[in-house]
Amino acid sequence: MNSILLALAAIGRPVLGLCRTAGRVTLFGLAGLSHLVRPPFHPRMFLRALVEMAYFSLPVVALTAIFTGMVLALQSYTGFARFSAQGAVASVVVLSVTRELGPVLAGLMVAGRVGSAMAAEIGTMRVTDQIDALATLSTDPMKYLVAPRLLAGILALPMLVVVADILGVLGGFLVSTTSLGFNPAAYLHSTFSYLETIDVVSGLVKSAVFGFLIALMGCYNGYATRGGAEGVGAATTAAVVSASILILAFDYVLTGLFFSQ
Amino acid sequence: MSGAVPKVRIRGLAKSFGEKKVLESVDLDIMAGTSLVVIGGSGTGKSVLIKCVLGLIEPDAGTIEIAGENVLALSGRARRAMYARIGMLFQNGALFDSLPVWENVAFGLIARHRVRRAEARARAGEILGQVGLEPDVGALFPHELSGGMQKRVALARAIAATPEILFFDEPTTGLDPIMGAVIDGLIVDCVKRLGSTAIAITHDMASARRIGDRAAMLHGGRIVWDGPAGSLFDSGNPYVEQFTHGSREGPIRMELRG
Numbered sequence: 191m192n193s194i195l196l197a198l199a200a201i202g203r204p205v206l207g208l209c210r211t212a213g214r215v216t217l218f219g220l221a222g223l224s225h226l227v228r229p230p231f232h233p234r235m236f237l238r239a240l241v242e243m244a245y246f247s248l249p250v251v252a253l254t255a256i257f258t259g260m261v262l263a264l265q266s267y268t269g270f271a272r273f274s275a276q277g278a279v280a281s282v283v284v285l286s287v288t289r290e291l292g293p294v295l296a297g298l299m300v301a302g303r304v305g306s307a308m309a310a311e312i313g314t315m316r317v318t319d320q321i322d323a324l325a326t327l328s329t330d331p332m333k334y335l336v337a338p339r340l341l342a343g344i345l346a347l348p349m350l351v352v353v354a355d356i357l358g359v360l361g362g363f364l365v366s367t368t369s370l371g372f373n374p375a376a377y378l379h380s381t382f383s384y385l386e387t388i389d390v391v392s393g394l395v396k397s398a399v400f401g402f403l404i405a406l407m408g409c410y411n412g413y414a415t416r417g418g419a420e421g422v423g424a425a426t427t428a429a430v431v432s433a434s435i436l437i438l439a440f441d442y443v444l445t446g447l448f449f450s451q
Numbered sequence: 452m453s454g455a456v457p458k459v460r461i462r463g464l465a466k467s468f469g470e471k472k473v474l475e476s477v478d479l480d481i482m483a484g485t486s487l488v489v490i491g492g493s494g495t496g497k498s499v500l501i502k503c504v505l506g507l508i509e510p511d512a513g514t515i516e517i518a519g520e521n522v523l524a525l526s527g528r529a530r531r532a533m534y535a536r537i538g539m540l541f542q543n544g545a546l547f548d549s550l551p552v553w554e555n556v557a558f559g560l561i562a563r564h565r566v567r568r569a570e571a572r573a574r575a576g577e578i579l580g581q582v583g584l585e586p587d588v589g590a591l592f593p594h595e596l597s598g599g600m601q602k603r604v605a606l607a608r609a610i611a612a613t614p615e616i617l618f619f620d621e622p623t624t625g626l627d628p629i630m631g632a633v634i635d636g637l638i639v640d641c642v643k644r645l646g647s648t649a650i651a652i653t654h655d656m657a658s659a660r661r662i663g664d665r666a667a668m669l670h671g672g673r674i675v676w677d678g679p680a681g682s683l684f685d686s687g688n689p690y691v692e693q694f695t696h697g698s699r700e701g702p703i704r705m706e707l708r709g
């Protein structure tokens with residue numbers, strides 16, 4: 191009996207810990223969002239975060255998107271050749287990129303590049319008393335550090351995903367027309383005839399949610415940092431891992447909401 | 452003691468972290484215009500005390516009044532208004548890495564007092580001059596400065612908005628004795644010029660005597676001695692005697708485990 195209770199306790203502890211953390215993250219996110227509509231605002235911090243998240247992430251997102259489009263065209267061509275369905279390559283590329291791969295891969299790339307940097311910066315500010323210093327200078331750290339980053343995340347990811355969508359389709363187009371023998375005009379016609387507004391819009395909505403999640407996990411883990419350099423390292427890892435898992439989980443949920451019959 | 456209201460009044464302040472009682476029942480009065488130095492060994496709760504007064508840590512029990520107002524009851528806008536009356540020099544400076552020196556110094560002017568950036572930059576240059584730094588230091592970033600210069604910039608930031616109360620957390624930690632004396636001299640000059648009330652915590656005895664009018668010793672979560680800073684070395688209190696003389700023999704037992 192005692193061993194059963196011990197086993198249940200061993201299962202229950204991490205579950206309760208997960209619930210506690212989920213509650214804390216939710217309250218933290220709501221508090222951050224509430225500062226978006228309550229002055230004073232910090233437009234400089236918002237612009238700085240937007241440039242860091244959108245502009246400086248462009249190269250990595252662009253490279254990821256173009257190679258993904260190229261690989262997708264190659265794979266679907268060789269796969270569909272077994273069913274003599276090579277004509278579907280263009281539509282597979284455009285639907286995969288706009289609905290799934292653009293938002294998810296851009297989200298994962300930005301989580302690695304920006305989410306980690308947010309956690310490291312805010313975590314360092316926490317362990318060096320800079321966050322306390324903000325408070326003593328009559329500045330709410332949530333309003334100054336968190337709210338601008340959340341807004342930047344919501345806006346930056348859709349911008350990046352528009353670029354990723356275009357470059358992903360371009361990658362597929364280049365491979366298909368230069369290596370696989372597709373006619374350029376026919377490929378483009380096939381691409382756009384199968385593409386619907388909901389395909390692009392669902393990707394952009396997903397990316398806005400992913401951007402929020404990346405900023406939220408970066409800020410939360412940075413804000414909750416304890417200890418010194420080791421704590422900052424742990425916060426950085428936690429920010430990237432948690433944001434990546436949440437992106438994949440929310441991708442499933444949002445896909446279900448948009449496309450379930 | 453006269454019937455004047457103390458600038459800072461602390462009663463029954465207690466704070467524990469888990470099982471560890473850091474502050475048990477701290478009582479302190481700091482009169483307007485005086486400089487109080489709180490001394491005590493490492494880990495005795497000096498920083499916790501100052502952070503409780505600043506509202507950065509919520510105490511478990513007790514009251515803290517600043518100019519007769521209970522700061523623990525303040526929230527939001529009222530707390531930010533209270534912060535507008537204080538300046539704080541953190542132990543490691545706590546300068547904002549991502550901002551140039553002038554913006555660090557002018558941060559409170561811009562955030563609290565809505566001073567325009569151009570004017571705030573000019574005023575930051577003047578304040579840097581008051582702590583012995585050239586105005587062109589303002590264009591540098593904190594990581595480009597030496598430890599002594601960072602402390603001066605942190606002091607400049609603390610005094611920028613001419614606060615009524617100044618807090619100093621270990622102002623000379625990490626500095627050589629000469630630079631420590633220079634920083635202490637600047638602190639005394641600034642406090643006198645502004646007419647502020649000052650509360651400093653330190654375990655540097657030379658610094659304590661230079662900065663303080665009064666001194667109090669924190670040990671075991673309580674104030675065990677309170678008197679003129681000039682009498683620190685002949686206080687007659689066994690705790691203070693052991694601490695000031697750095698003796699291993701006496702009532703203070705160092706905890707080797709946290």
